[in-house]
Amino acid sequence: MVTIKDIARESGYSVSTVSRVLNHRSDVSPDAKQKIEAVVTKFNFVPNNNAKHLKQNNSKSIGVMVKGISNMLFASIVEEIQRMIEKTEYTLVVSYLDEDADEVEQAILLCRERKPLGLLFLGGNPDYFKKEFAGVDVPCVLVTNRANQMEFRNLSSVATDDVAAARRAVDVLFDAGHEKIGILGGDFTKSYTSYQRLRGCSDSFAAHGAVFDADRCYEKARFSFDSGYRGMERLVTKFPDITAVFAMSDVTAIGAIRALRDRGLRVPEDISIIGFDGTTLAEYYNPKLATIKQQYQRLASRSIEILFGQIELKKEPIHEIVPFEFVNGESIRVIEHG
Amino acid sequence: MVTIKDIARESGYSVSTVSRVLNHRSDVSPDAKQKIEAVVTKFNFVPNNNAKHLKQNNSKSIGVMVKGISNMLFASIVEEIQRMIEKTEYTLVVSYLDEDADEVEQAILLCRERKPLGLLFLGGNPDYFKKEFAGVDVPCVLVTNRANQMEFRNLSSVATDDVAAARRAVDVLFDAGHEKIGILGGDFTKSYTSYQRLRGCSDSFAAHGAVFDADRCYEKARFSFDSGYRGMERLVTKFPDITAVFAMSDVTAIGAIRALRDRGLRVPEDISIIGFDGTTLAEYYNPKLATIKQQYQRLASRSIEILFGQIELKKEPIHEIVPFEFVNGESIRVIEHG
DNA sequence: TTGTAGGCGTTATCAA
DNA sequence: TTGATAACGCCTACAA
Numbered sequence: 081m082v083t084i085k086d087i088a089r090e091s092g093y094s095v096s097t098v099s100r101v102l103n104h105r106s107d108v109s110p111d112a113k114q115k116i117e118a119v120v121t122k123f124n125f126v127p128n129n130n131a132k133h134l135k136q137n138n139s140k141s142i143g144v145m146v147k148g149i150s151n152m153l154f155a156s157i158v159e160e161i162q163r164m165i166e167k168t169e170y171t172l173v174v175s176y177l178d179e180d181a182d183e184v185e186q187a188i189l190l191c192r193e194r195k196p197l198g199l200l201f202l203g204g205n206p207d208y209f210k211k212e213f214a215g216v217d218v219p220c221v222l223v224t225n226r227a228n229q230m231e232f233r234n235l236s237s238v239a240t241d242d243v244a245a246a247r248r249a250v251d252v253l254f255d256a257g258h259e260k261i262g263i264l265g266g267d268f269t270k271s272y273t274s275y276q277r278l279r280g281c282s283d284s285f286a287a288h289g290a291v292f293d294a295d296r297c298y299e300k301a302r303f304s305f306d307s308g309y310r311g312m313e314r315l316v317t318k319f320p321d322i323t324a325v326f327a328m329s330d331v332t333a334i335g336a337i338r339a340l341r342d343r344g345l346r347v348p349e350d351i352s353i354i355g356f357d358g359t360t361l362a363e364y365y366n367p368k369l370a371t372i373k374q375q376y377q378r379l380a381s382r383s384i385e386i387l388f389g390q391i392e393l394k395k396e397p398i399h400e401i402v403p404f405e406f407v408n409g410e411s412i413r414v415i416e417h418g
Numbered sequence: 419m420v421t422i423k424d425i426a427r428e429s430g431y432s433v434s435t436v437s438r439v440l441n442h443r444s445d446v447s448p449d450a451k452q453k454i455e456a457v458v459t460k461f462n463f464v465p466n467n468n469a470k471h472l473k474q475n476n477s478k479s480i481g482v483m484v485k486g487i488s489n490m491l492f493a494s495i496v497e498e499i500q501r502m503i504e505k506t507e508y509t510l511v512v513s514y515l516d517e518d519a520d521e522v523e524q525a526i527l528l529c530r531e532r533k534p535l536g537l538l539f540l541g542g543n544p545d546y547f548k549k550e551f552a553g554v555d556v557p558c559v560l561v562t563n564r565a566n567q568m569e570f571r572n573l574s575s576v577a578t579d580d581v582a583a584a585r586r587a588v589d590v591l592f593d594a595g596h597e598k599i600g601i602l603g604g605d606f607t608k609s610y611t612s613y614q615r616l617r618g619c620s621d622s623f624a625a626h627g628a629v630f631d632a633d634r635c636y637e638k639a640r641f642s643f644d645s646g647y648r649g650m651e652r653l654v655t656k657f658p659d660i661t662a663v664f665a666m667s668d669v670t671a672i673g674a675i676r677a678l679r680d681r682g683l684r685v686p687e688d689i690s691i692i693g694f695d696g697t698t699l700a701e702y703y704n705p706k707l708a709t710i711k712q713q714y715q716r717l718a719s720r721s722i723e724i725l726f727g728q729i730e731l732k733k734e735p736i737h738e739i740v741p742f743e744f745v746n747g748e749s750i751r752v753i754e755h756g
Numbered sequence: 757t758t759g760t761a762g763g764c765g766t767t768a769t770c771a772a
Numbered sequence: 773t774t775g776a777t778a779a780c781g782c783c784t785a786c787a788a
Binding site for chain 1 (some may be wrong): 773774775776777779780781782
C-alpha cells in the first residue's frame with residue numbers, strides 16, 4: 081500500500097507539504113504543488129480515510145435512517161439524495177430500519193460508530209424523539225414528518241402536512257359520492273405518520289357528517305404489496321358494503337387492488353381506491369392510481385439544503401411544509417346520487 | 419468522547435485488557451471481563467471504527483456495486499444481502515452506478531478509499547473486467563452475469579443463464595402463435611446482459627425459422643418505466659403490425675404496457691408482453707405480467723456464501739448458474755392459427 | 757492473566 | 773514556504 085510517506089520520499093518533499101497539497105491549501109509553492117501532484121498521479125495515491133478521519137474525528141459523512149424497506153417514496157428520496165450528495169465531498173451512510181423500529185436509538189448507535197456530521201430521518205416517531213433525541217448532538221432533519229412542536233436546537237423538519245393530505249384524500253372520495261369508506265393504514269399506535277393521516281381521515285368524516293368508526297373501517301397494513309393485499313381481504317370481509325378505500329401508500333393500494341380483483345371485484349366499478357405518495361408506480365399502474373403526491377424531489381433537495389445549512393453555516397433549525405398535490409387517476413368512480 | 423482509555427481508567431485495568439474484552443478473546447479472567455463489560459455498558463462505549471480499521475488496515479466491509487438505480491431486481495437483491503449481512507460483523511458499502519458506467523473503475527476507487535474485504539458486482543460488463551479487473555485484488559463475485567470465460571483467481575460468479583432465459587421468453591411468444599415479435603432491451607453494445615439476452619432472442623427466432631432483423635424489431639430502453647414507455651412508442655411506430663413484445667425487465671415491460679394503452683391498444687388482446695426478472699411488481703400488475711423469474715433470494719444468498727468462502731476460507735472461485743423460471747401471467751394472448 | 761510500548765496513516769502545531 | 777513531531781484511538785507483540 082502506498083502512503084503519504086512514499087509520496088513524500090519520491091517527491092523529495094516532507095510529509096507535511098504533501099498533506100498540504102492533498103488538502104488544496106494555499107501555503108504551498110506552485111513548484112512543490114506541481115511536483116507532488118505528479119507523483120500522486122503516478123502512484124495512483126488515494127489517502128487512507130481511516131487515518132484521516134481518526135485524526136479529524138469526523139467522517140464527512142451523512143447518515144440516513146430509512147424507516148421501511150419497501151417504502152417506495154423513501155426509495156425515491158434516497159435516490160435523489162444520493163444524486164445530490166455525489167457532487168459534494170460527503171458520503172452517505174444509509175441504514176434501513178423496520179417500519180416500527182426505534183430510529184432514534186439506531187441513530188445514536190450510528191453516531192457512535194460512524195461519527196456522521198449530520199443525520200436525515202426518513203420517517204420518524206415523535207415519541208422516540210421526545211424520549212431519546214437529546215442524546216443526538218449532530219444536526220438532523222426529519223423528512224416527511226413535522227417536528228415543529230418539539231423544540232430541539234439541532235432538529236429541522238421538511239414534511240408534507242399529513243393531516244391535511246389524508247383529509248384531502250378522503251374528501252375526494254366523499255366528493256365522488258362515496259359514503260362507505262374504508263382505510264388501509266399503518267399501526268397508528270406505533271407510526272406517527274399513520275396516526276396523523278388517521279386524524280385527517282376522521283376530520284374528513286366529521287366534515288361530511290359521517291361517523292368515523294375505526295373498528296369497522298380501519299385495517300392495518302404495512303407499506304408493502306403483500307400486506308396491502310391481506311389488509312384489503314380483512315377489510316372487505318368485515319365491511320362488505322364498502323365502496324371506497326383510502327390506502328396510506330401507493331404500494332398498499334396496489335396490493336389492495338389485486339386482492340379485490342382476486343375476489344372478482346373491479347376497481348373502480350365496484351370499489352374505488354385512492355393511494356398516497358404519488359410514486360411513479362401509481363402513474364404506470366392499471367388502473368392509473370389516484371393518489372396524493374408528495375413532492376419527493378423537493379423533500380429531498382430541501383432536506384439536504386437545510387441540513388447543510390445547519391452543518392456548515394450553523395443556521396437555526398427550520399420547519400418547512402412542502403405542499404402536496406392530488407393527482408387523479410382511473411381508480412375512483414363517481415357515484416351519482418339520485 | 420469516551421475512549422478505551424477512559425474505560426481502562428474507570429475499570430482499573432489496562433488498555434490492552436479492555437481491548438481483549440472488547441474483541442471477545444479468551445485470555446482474560448472472567449472477573450476482569452465482567453467488570454470491564456459493566457463499565458463499557460455504563461459509559462455506553464462504542465470503539466472508534468476509524469482507529470480500529472486504521473490499525474487493522476481493513477474495514478470488515480463488503481462493497482456492492484449496483485449497476486442501474488431503477489433496477490428493481492437489483493434492489494431486491496440488495497435488500498436480501500442487507501438482511502444477511504446484518505447478522506454478521508461486516509458492514510455493507512453500497513455504490514449505485516449508471517446502467518452503462520464502468521463498474522470496475524469505480525470498484526478500484528472504492529477499494530482504495532474504503533478497503534473492503536470483498537466486492538459484489540450487481541451487473542457488470544466483461545469488457546471492463548477484461549481491461550481493468552487485474553487492478554482489483556480482493557475477492558469478488560459477479561452477480562447476474564457469468565464470468566466463467568474470464569480466468570481471474572479472485573472472481574466468482576452467480577448468474578442466470580441470460581441466453582437461455584431470453585430464448586425461453588421468446589419461445590413462449592412463438593409458442594403462443596406470435597410471429598411479429600419485437601424486443602425492448604438495453605444498449606447491447608454497452609450492456610453485456612442485454613447482448614446475451616439479444617443472443618437468446620436471435621436463437622429463438624432461428625429455431626422457429628424466423629428472420630431476426632434487429633433494425634426492425636429491436637428498440638433500446640433502459641430499465642425504467644419512462645424509458646420503457648418511450649421505447650415502446652418508437653417500436654410500435656416502426657413496426658406497426660407487431661403482435662408481441664419481449665421486454666428485458668419487468669419495469670420496462672410496464673412502461674411499455676402504459677404506452678400501448680395510451681395509444682388505445684390493449685394488452686394482451688392487441689399486443690402480448692412478456693417481461694424479465696420476476697419482481698413482485700409483475701405479480702401485482704394489471705394485467706399480471708408474464709415474466710422470466712430470476713431467483714433473487716438465491717442469487718443473493720449464494721453470492722454472499724461464495725464471497726465469504728473466498729474471503730474467510732480462501733476457497734477457489736466458483737461459477738454458478740441459478741435456474742430461472744417462466745411465470746405465466748395475463749399479458750400473453752394465445753393466437754389460434756386456423 | 758495482565759501491562760507496557762510502539763505503530764497504523766494522516767493532520768495540526770510550531771518552529772525554522 | 774517548508775519540515776519535524778506530536779497527537780488521534782485502537783490493536784498487538786512482547787515482557788512480566
